[in-house]
Amino acid sequence: MNEAIGHFMQALRSIPDRNPTTLIPPGSDQPQLTANLMGIACHQLGRLADALVCYQQALTLKPHYSSALSNRGLALMALGDPEAARAAFQHALQLQPDFPEAHANLGTTFQEQDRYAEAEGCFRTAIKLDPHFARAWYNLGLALQAQGHYTEALQSLRQARGLDPTDPDAPLAESLILLLLGEDAAGWPLHEWRWQVEGVHPHGHPQPLWDGGDFSGKTLLLHCEQGFGDSIQFIRFVPWVKRKGGTVVVQCPPALYTLFLTMPGIDHLVTTAGTLPSCDLQVPLMSLPHLLRMTRATLPRSTPYLKMDARCPSFFQQQSIPPFHLKVGLSWRGNPKHKNDRNRSIDPHRFSRLWTLEGCTFIGLQKHPSASDLAAFAGCHRWIDPGSRLDDFAVTAAIIAQLDLVIAVDSAVIHLAGAMNHPAWVLLPKVPDWRWGAEGDDCPWYPSVRPFRQPRIGDWDAVIDQVFLQLIKKKKGA
Structure with a gap:
């Protein structure tokens, strides 16, 4: 099935403007299945409207096709219509009550609207039907976390991680709960999984990643990631990095440039719109607590570390x-x-x-x-x-x-x-x-x-x- 979806994705890329249903081979033994798989291919390529067309064709050919209904719901969720998505998932479950994916998908619609107890019930039903359903365990962990049930959430996320060790979402979610609870020694290493999560863009710098050791005689690039608040929070570690040796270069968004000029320990500050000097090593700012082995007890709390620019008028x-x-x-x-x-x-x-x-x-x-x-x-x-x-x-x-x-x-x-x-x-x-x-x-x-x-x-x-x-x-x- 995955091979067929891959072939459809390749065909869709080669003819991007074509109606995807016209790519379905005539005389197919199971045209409803083919239309459903074509819809999945469209969805994975971000062509959500085309995906809906394919799922509708599958449902026209087979009105009680629960898989196509569930997939249609996923496309509607991605289009920002949780109510219509919920109706699709509920219809699928009327046709097939023992459909674990549809129960889990229904749970995500409740989760999207902050109805976490209802979401939790859906995920538990999915897991009861399929105890090895890693994604349901993951989503159960999120629903429990959102209700403040942190110990149970960690158990669910670890179950998900055991079932699918390659999925970065569960360890990253686990890291955030551990950090919330002050368990930094366990949380920071898991936080490095963020670079594997879909939608989180890698740093894009070619230099080797700094390992936290002495870098005397070398130039280290520290670069910002995520939001302005994250950059302001983690720039505090620059003096601790500077103690490890060589030259420290910091790259930041233009809106932070003048502010960061007041930060001690920076040898060279450049914006993301500027030209970087030659650097030997690089590291994202939010990896510094892990590399420096920081915990809640050793966290640098000396403030202020940023100050008002003296040139700014009253x-x-x-x-x-x-x-x-x-x-x-x-x-x-x-x-x-x-x-x-x-x-x-x-x-x-x-x-x-x-x-x-x-x-x-x-x-x-x-x-x-x-x-x-x-x-x-x-x-x-x-x-x-x-x-x-x-x-x-x-x-x-x-x-x-x-x-x-x-x-x-x-x-x-x-x-x-x-x-x-x-x-x-x-x-x-x-x-x-x-x-x-x-x-x-x-x-x-x-x-x-x-x-x-x-x-x-x-x-x-x-x-x-x-x-x-x-x-x-x-x-x-x-």
């Missing part, structure tokens, strides 16, 4: 802010492309209770806020929006340095405040990203950052209530 010189006011920076959204952004970002209208506080001026730290977002501040009598000046993180750092407090969701802004050792409150979902820990009133990476955690999944109102009360206390103590 942001508030032109603002008339009463001297007794607390200047509070706000950021409510992270990167919208982040897979968990819907759980970690907050609708700014939820902050409206804060506008009733006397003696506070709120300053926007949100890059490119939408018109809808800005409308949330219509009732805030003391609100300042820096606008496009936030395109450069050095400017953001200069503004943060002049604030009394930063309040932000899990985003680059909170990482920057923490790296500057500036007072900050991070607003976290019930199941936070690994770097903030599963519980507690402190942040292991940033001593100046205080977490405010959801008591229940999705309950941002309780978080804002706590922020409101603590702002009153802070104002009284100002």
Whole structure:
């Protein structure tokens, strides 16, 4: 079957504009099977609309074809229509109740809509039908993690890893739970599986990977990966790398360039748009804790390691802010492309209770806020929006340095405040990203950052209530 799909993919690549159903050989003994396999080939090539055409042809030939229905559901999921996908999977299960793949696929539709208990039930049914179904074990692990059942999640992910040792998704997910729980010695080595995950792009540098040893007489390239916040968090390791010997070159996005000029230990800083000098070795920033054998106990917590550029002028010189006011920076959204952004970002209208506080001026730290977002501040009598000046993180750092407090969701802004050792409150979902820990009133990476955690999944109102009360206390103590 895989061989047939491969042949179809080759044919589709050679004739990209052709209706895929016309490639189905006439007189086939099982035309419905051929159409179904052609649909799978189209799906794997990203031709989702064509895949739906093929699955529909298979269903026209055989209306009770449960496999084609399930595959149709997968294509609909990929097209962003979980409701239609769910209907397809449920139809497949009506026809074939003992179809483990359809149960697992149905679970992913619930997972996509944060209905994790229902997703868990689907994955458990799939595993009961097929105990060797590695992907169902993996998805069960994710559903358990999303509900905060970390021990059970680890067990499921390890079961998936044992059944399919070549799949990178399970060890990577396991690493993130271990890091969340503070088990760094076990978590960081597994985190290296991220380079094998589909959609995670390799570093693209030809130099050999640094092994963490002495590199005296050589030049080592450190390059950023993933988001701005990750780069800000992991640039702290540069001085520890520098102690290993030779010349340290750091490559970063242009928006971080001026900010990173304040980082000690960098011999040569270049942007991703610039020309790199000759380098002997390379390493991604997020591999440094593994190579340096860092744990929660040995983690470098000395802050600030990033500072305001002294050349940046005072942001508030032109603002008339009463001297007794607390200047509070706000950021409510992270990167919208982040897979968990819907759980970690907050609708700014939820902050409206804060506008009733006397003696506070709120300053926007949100890059490119939408018109809808800005409308949330219509009732805030003391609100300042820096606008496009936030395109450069050095400017953001200069503004943060002049604030009394930063309040932000899990985003680059909170990482920057923490790296500057500036007072900050991070607003976290019930199941936070690994770097903030599963519980507690402190942040292991940033001593100046205080977490405010959801008591229940999705309950941002309780978080804002706590922020409101603590702002009153802070104002009284100002």
